[in-house]
Amino acid sequence: MNYELLQAAAASNTWGAIFPELMLGCLALGLLVLEILLPKKQHDLIPALAIAGQVAILIGLLVNFRTGYLGDTTFNGLLRHTESGQFLRAFFLLSSILVSILGVVALAKQKMPRIEFFHIVMVVSAAMMLLAQANHFVLLFVALETITVGFYILVSYTRSNALSLEAGLKYLIMGALSSGILLFGIVLLYGVAGNPALPAHTADSMNFDALRLFLAANPDNVLASIGVVLVLSGVAFKVGAFPFQIWIPDVYQGAPTPVTAFLAVASKAAGFAILLILVRTFAPYAAITTPVLTIMAAATILFGNLAALTQHNVKRLLGLSGVAHAGYLLLGVVAVSATNSTLAVGAIQFYLFAYLLASFAVFGVMTHVAGADDADQDLDHYADLGKTHPFLATVLAVGLGSLAGIPPLAGFMGKLLIFIAAFKAGLYGLLGVAIFGVVISIYYYFGWIKAAFFSTWKAEGAPDTRPARTDVSLTARLTLVTLALASILLGFYQGPFGDWLMLR
Amino acid sequence: MSVGLNHYLILSAVLFAIGFFGVLLRKNTLVIYMCLELMLIASTLALVAFSRFNGTMDGNVFVFFILTVAAAEVAVGLAIIVALFRKRQTIQVEELNALKN
Amino acid sequence: MSALLFNLFAFLAVGSALAVVFNKNTVNSAMFLMLSLVAVAGLFALLDAGLLAILLVFVYAGAVVALFLFIVMLLDTQGGVRKPFKKATVAASIAAAGLLVTGLVSFARATNALPAVDAAASAPAVGASLRNYATQLFTTYLLPVQIVGFLLLIAMLGVIVLSKRFEGLEDIK
């Protein structure tokens, strides 16, 4: 290997391209240092610093949104910088910030160490940001594993709660299993694409661009097909698509609420980010990916909604409804897979963003309603919320309405855009399923709103065994207001954001 | 008999399948976890074989990362199992089903 | 020669893997896992990936399995009555085994369809050179290395969070 090549390879490691991720990593490290330096009494400063730092990074990212690297690959083809990638980076940063804010509220009820939580959240977010720009299986795997391992810890973070640990264990086993399946798929693809006896074989066979070229030249390779579906099933675990969705309610229930939110929003979005990249990489195998994703989408929508119908634990409920949302998003992915529609990509991104706003609004409320035992959050706990905490109840209603896809909320626009994209791709059957899903989902979303607004707590005089509701701090209040208002505003006025999404 | 790529691949697949079967069969969380490690190793075997037969380096390098990741995973996983055992005094799968329905 | 060694390691690997699964004693399982790893390391060596073989033995056999053993001893899970498998479980296991075997067969068919490459003739033994690993890890894959660094960091923190004794937490006995 000659020196020039090495030099070129080294020069390709343009760290500036991943400045936000680097800063996030540094911030995470800095927090650890601060923990050592600061006296115990002032440890409360650290979360605030973490949030402030992330906000600063987010602002920096947004200011420098149209970075010069757009359209390029860096790090020897490991990363590809695209506008979608930029959007997702901002997305993950935003969810990281929100998780941190929820974390402050939720951890206050636990006697757990705090700083590590923020640290891990930030590292995981950085990994997600990188994942969204992955252009290579090695980076994909490493980033994905960083996320997964981070989540193992986060899910079982409240270790004083056996349920949290059980959830952690379940996530661990299922995660490791799916990692194994994913890895096996990657290996197959790597091996087949590098096979010198095959046309268009490539030396860099884990690179997505090279892989796509290879797949296009070998449209019927069985091992490659197996590799493709194994990789897809690994990603399906991340997004919670049928039949790899089965772990979701258990893990969501056991995990601390902010982590559940993080799993529901960011982890799922990361899955979709990588799914979108992979679907385009596997485009030559659309004959396999499209039907697989189609069936997955239909089954996911149906299963998620049906299973959620009679669910009473709100965390499980949100988990199952999240499964349904993954189904709707898959509908968009199918549209991408079938027609490579840019509209569908924009739609998925809008949907994800609307989902983020709504989910965090709901999880934010849940964080305040939940007691120390995070896993025990029943619909009954929401009775009277409309009377005692009108603010929380309103935010909850907006969030749930948006999740249900009711105009004038952002969730509706997301669904509309996805439906348009799906219709354009001719996915009429799936649309039918999706609409059925939306209709029955009304039952449980509305049931929750009903619980919060219409019913009253048990009989008069019965002892109130529900956990006490947390007072809403100014930061949390501002956050929730912002989330709710953004959910409303995006429902009818998308402004430059809409233009940007649809113009690409 | 000349040992070809497919032999390694089949061997790797067999190991992978055994690992998977172990995950299905065993009730002891620790053993399940061992089987998962076995599956990872099976994958790396295929990776190395491909790397060798295709003459590309990336597979071998990937193994580095896989091993590292696996080690980290094991550390965290065992920590969770230990913590759980301390809480529940069991690591049998069928007894760890407080979260359901 | 290599065929013989391959068969040896292969049988060793498969056999001890089966032993991991079917052995009733957890400690023995861990030991068989180590054996299986060693066999795979041998196969690595056969594939001219000596460094990886050594790493596998060091990291896995040395560290991971040792950790397993340590935990097994620590938790002492051997006690208690082992419940026999339920009939449904047995049936499901047999079905699963059938599925897995079917998969293996189909996989074997698929690999046989792959154009054969003669390793020795067609490709250089890239894995044999330490230098190659070094250049790759520090140029092309520098970013993943960094990420893995962070991964190890959070894993460490995680283990601390999950295991360390904290004030006010009475769960660790």
Next chain:
Amino acid sequence: MAPASIALLAFLAPLASAAVIALLLRRRGCIASYVSSAAAAVVAAGALALAFGGERFALTHEWLRLGDFSLSIGLKYDDLAALMLSIVGVVGFCVHLFSLGYMADDAAKARYFGGLSIFMFSMIGIVFADNLFMMFIFWELVGFSSYLLINHYHEKQSAADASKKAFIVNRVGDFGFLLGIIGCYYALGTVSLDGIAEKMGAGSVVTAAIPLLLFCGAMGKSAQMPLHVWLPDAMEGPTPVSALIHAATMVAAGIYMLCRIQVLMVPEALTVIMWIGTVTALYAALCAITQRDIKKVLAYSTLSQLGYMVAAFGLGSLAVEHSGEGMMHAMVLPVGVGAAMFHLTTHAFFKALMFLGSGSVIHGCHHEQDIFKMGGLNKKMPLTFYTFTIGVAAIIGFPYLAGFFSKDAILYLAFKNNTAVFAILALTAVITSFYMVRLWRLVFFGEPRSEEASHAHEGGLSMTLPLVLLAVLSIVGGYTAIYGNAFAEVWALIPVAHGSDHTIILAVSVAVMVIGAGSALVLYKPASTDALENKSPALFGALGGLKESFDAGYNYYVAKVQQRFAMLVNFLEQIVLAGMIVRGLAAIVGLVGIGARALHVGSLHAYVYWFLLGSVLLWAFATGAF
């Protein structure tokens, strides 16, 4: 003032009055009554001025247009309209005047007079209507005002029921009427009266269905069998209302409408109309015999007389020998119109007279309506007695009073066209004399048979004046000459018997009157029980049953058929559709949901199986197993 302006004034004055009363005078009954009466006076004056002013005109104005469909509001003022308007105006004014006295003490006087004004407005609308849609609109509106006025004593259950029944039965008729109009619209492309005449004159042909459907409207409004059931019940309304609406004008609107659309008639339709009229005439007359309520007797009498008119219309045309300029022309004239309208006119006068007379009696007897509890009123209420006697004489066809001429015209027409009908109508005339004399005898003669009757007294001037006025009209109304040329077009169509026919009809007419009246005088003495019932319970029972059977059938239909069917459909909806189907589907979805939820068994192994199955399925798909 131009005639059109007078017409508009007469048309809108009652509307204005109604609006003013509804908005401003709700609590000021007295002022309301004067306002309404003033409006009625304007109508009467306007009607007479127009009629005798001699000018005939038409106005039209588009009311609504959608696509090719246009609906106009227009005034068609010809001799027929002039005649009808005059009747409405004069009788309406009389009734208003009478009401001033009769309703003086009523708590809801404003509502009453408002209703009268709305009625006047609507009725004038029918009279003026130059097209069928407009006629339908006002047709419905008179139905509404009738509803309002029948329901005046709404705290009485019977009044509430009667008003409801009246409206609904009328709606049944209107159902046919509306379909007939729409059918006519599509058959001829127009519903304007002039347009229809033009089209028919040009040789267009319509099926019998259209005139018959239109006749449905008349059946409802003019209470022909089988839609007559509402009219006797409608007597729950205040008596002046019965006089105006349920005797003189509104119920006659059906006849008027038929005359308006005479050109559309085809022989088959006419035959049907004739028989319905004839049967109604006889049936109602038979029913009248057994009634105890003074108003009910008059109501059945009205029904019977309306049957006469309808039968007259249905008898249709007659070839008439017409002498002019020394030559004899044979021509076919729609004399049914003439006969019907002529009888309508005279009937309006004498029946209004009798109703107002009965009102006077009822008023005098403090709202006692049972004729067996009256008696001796000829002395207590002489004016009422005399005028009422004139009315009775007119209706039974006492020679040279109004009813005599018009009835003879009809009998003559029947005699010429259909002997069977003639026989039945003659029999009806016998019965009419019989029950009218019975009534007259029981009410006015003998000794008072109740406390109320013994304290009877004559009402004030406002009540006696209309009686006198109408009595005069009942006497002279049959002489067409007194109207001058005003209604010449209508009068020209009255069939006049000549020669031997004239003699026969005269003889028959006098004979039936004498037989009927005589037997009544013989049978009924002033007594508190019904002589017929005593003498021949079977006959009495049969006659009563004749009346009851229809009401019973109607009640059976409402309570048993309609209501039960409604309950059945409701049951099916609640149980089958909303219950089994909708809730069933929801339950199925719910069960599937519970099933899906139950899959989360909490065991890791189960979950791993999911992964295995998923992977295997995907694998199988990738290797082409599917």
Next chain:
Amino acid sequence: MNTQPVDLLLLSIATPLAVALAIALGLPKRFSIKLAYVGFAVPALIAVWLWSQFPGNPGESYVFLTRYNTGLQDLGITLALGLNGISLPLYVMAGIVGLAAGLYAIQSGAERLKIYLMLLLVMQGGLMGVFASIDIFFFYFFHELALIPTFIMVGIWGGRDRSYAAMKMTIYLTAGAMLSLLGLIAIYLKSGAETFDMITLRTELMANPMAFVTQKYIFGLLMVGFGTLVSLWPLHTWAPLGYGAAPSSAAMLHAGVLKKFGLYGLIQIALPLVPAGAAHWATPLAVLGVVGNVLIIGFITIAQRDLKQMIGYSSVMHMGYAFLGIACLSTLGAGGVVLMMVAHGLSVALLFLLSTSIYHRTQTFDMTEMGGLAQKTPVLAAFFVTGTLASIGLPGLANFWGELTIYVAAWKFNPTLTVLAVAGVVISAIYGLRSAAKVFFGPPSDALNGVLAANPATDLRWSEKIPALILIVALLFIGFWPKSLSTPLDSALRALYPAVEAPATQVVSR
């Protein structure tokens, strides 16, 4: 394009929404109520003013047209506002009924009045938006905006069975809305125009109609979707239940105005854009409407004992006429439906309003326990009878025109169905008058005497009278002067419907 100094249409939508926002942000109750008057009055005044300003013969084109980009212009979504002859009558009706419902709500003294008013204002804003929108997306959007408060209001302030009713209503209406949304998306994409702008779509589709099969499916979707929203038999079961449970003002606005969304969509969007599909479905639609809605529901209405349910069912029944009118595929039929929608909106709102006033006096909705109320409350009785007579189509009140024109149009379409439909006039007379008689006339029932002894009934207060009078005056105005609505309507439909009236030839020519 906007010649107005102020965009009144936007103002009419924004004012109630802004007031609602102000209340939501914690305005004190006193000011909230004062501001609510403004929020309800402004749209009504603007609507009436625009009505008076509406040009004589604009054809199908929209007047008062304005457009705003909300960020999805490239997808063909803009906030385009305007009125044409079809939307004007409904827009005006929405303003008037909204004002009445608002005034009635303000005086109702409901528990948590502020939130109640806020939701009602949101509904009002949405309703004004539905009929002022030219963009199909916003048309749908505003509908849903108005729909959501209904559910909440039923759920919180509802009567008997409110929980089940709210849920059922929500699910049914969401299902209907989703299906129609799918149909609208289909129009958006299959037209080839990729825009939701009705003006562009019309131009595009007039020049290049869609293939017959596409039209068939699209109209089928819209028919079922909109049909559910309008309670087409047998998808209607939510309606009587929901209205039975809904608080008066919500029922007024929903049954009166919001429900017309589906019919309006069929007339304004479906018929002109997919005429061949409409022709294909016309007969099934008409049969369902006449046999299902008019006859079956008619008889069910007769069997009702609960006053509010009865009104709910009668509203469902009248929708049958609307479907028949739409199935006629003619200017006359569609025009009749629009007239009927306006009239029905006013009259059913009036009846719901009065039924609540009755309830306050009798403490029950069960008609068998009432009777004789007219003696105590003559004005209430008069108003209620007026409303009943309006709803059974008495001339002089607005409803008559719609029914009459629909019947005339229907005869051309199918005389047999017309005969069946006209039979409905008898059915509606039966239940209408029966309810009036049971509630107001005859002697009072024992139960009522008991209630009245404890709680003497007074006649309508002015605060109740005024909203009722607003509706009655509107009914009478249109009843006496139908041209005020039919002229713009005729102008728009004539321009728009040639293709609808001759879909067969159009298909052949392709």
